[in-house]
Amino acid sequence: MPQKISDALIISIIDDGISILGEKPTNMIWSMLETDYGFDKNNVTDDLTAFIGVLRSIFGLGYSFLDTIFVNLLAKATAEKLEVVGDFVQCVSFLRQNESTNVSTQKENSQTSDEFAANGKQKNGVSYIR
Secondary structure: OOOOOOHHHHHHHHHHHHHOOOOOHHHHHHHHHHHHHHHOOOOOOOHHHHHHHHHHHHHHHHHHHHHHHHHHHHHHOOOOOOOOOHHHHHHHHHOOOOOOOHHHHHHHHHHHHHHHHHHHEEEEOEOOOO
């Protein structure tokens, strides 16, 4: 079942992606991120762009491999085709923007439906009366 984009999902994807390197390297990387850069697992989404920048500096050209893994895990979790959107940060931004747009649209549609039900309006030549 597709998941909504959330901080917990993002953290899980990053952790799962880094875990591909193995348990000891993963523990070492998280320890270094916390000790040297002040990034705890629970606060990476506070400034995702800065966090990813740190990963880029640690892994250099090898980061593109991790980024691809992150995007693929995110696409699988959300059931979205994200390959054409861009890198991981761009995909997260895209999903958050789409989610807020969908919520706004649903809210507008709900209000419109409620107005029709309450007031008896016409739309497309059809009367909506309670």
